[in-house]
Amino acid sequence: MGLMNRLGTVFKAKANKMVDKAEDPREVLDLSYSQMQDMLRQAKGGIADVAAAKKRIEMQATDHKAKVDKLHSQAQAALQQGREDLAEKALQRRALILEEIHGLQPSFEKLADKETKLIANKDALERKIQAFATEKETLKATYTAAQAQTRVNEALAGIGESMGDVGVALQRARDKTTDAESKAAGLEDLIQRGALEDLTGGSGDDIDRELAQLSASNNVSSELAAMKAALGTGTETKKIAPNSEGTK
């Protein structure tokens, strides 16, 4: 016996448990119907959760990408000031965040894929529920016929199998959500714990601070130069003044 046989048997066994519990399979028809609707609600809830998680991760990624861009311009600014060491520091941090972002991408893609499948499953379940709503009433009305009893069991087995299928899609989407979220949280954690500390955060950024100090000291030097020049110019003007007056 191969794998497909075994898996089929496992799914069937689960569906049969449901039928065996009830004395009258007609009750199970109604019970199955409400279970299907419950499963549909769960699937819809699962889709909403996945969408929310995707949104959160996307926003985090946008945030991190902004940090990457900032570090790049910081490195450029540092180089312009002749501070290669500072530029290197900025680029190292940038590489670290980029790596984290790239690490997040595959989990995010898997999550998106599972979401698509879950939506397809949900749609199929919706159609099945509609069809079942009609069929179960017919089956209940004609149940006394032996033929109908067989059909009831078949329908229930089919329903059990479909619900198992949707359950798998739901579980997978949840797993991928957890996976992607924990990766995103890992990056967040890394930044907060200090491994990537200071690399961005608006005012507390050490690279920014150093750059600010650099430009402050540059300002001081250029002011000094300007003052010296002014003094120099002052004496020069005095010298030039008589000549220029003389030319007039």
Next chain:
Amino acid sequence: MKIRILNEGQFEVSDALIKELNQLDERLLAAVNDKDKGAFASVLEDIHVKVVDQGRRLPDEYIGPSDLLLPDKDTTLDEIHEFLGDEGLIPG
């Protein structure tokens, strides 16, 4: 016979195709037992293509059980073990 591909829907397949699939299915189970990811993925792909190309997809409105259940291409070996649960893979 009817085959459900996990997360993809149900397919009606001919008896002739079932014979072919059974042979591949044995190899699939062997790959699971050997924990051979590469073989598992490639045999699964083969079966998948045959079922989808040569089978007839049943509408979502169809309400009935399948005879066989084929994992979809995303299914991992861990998941297979999880599905089979305590029953394990060793026959008998």
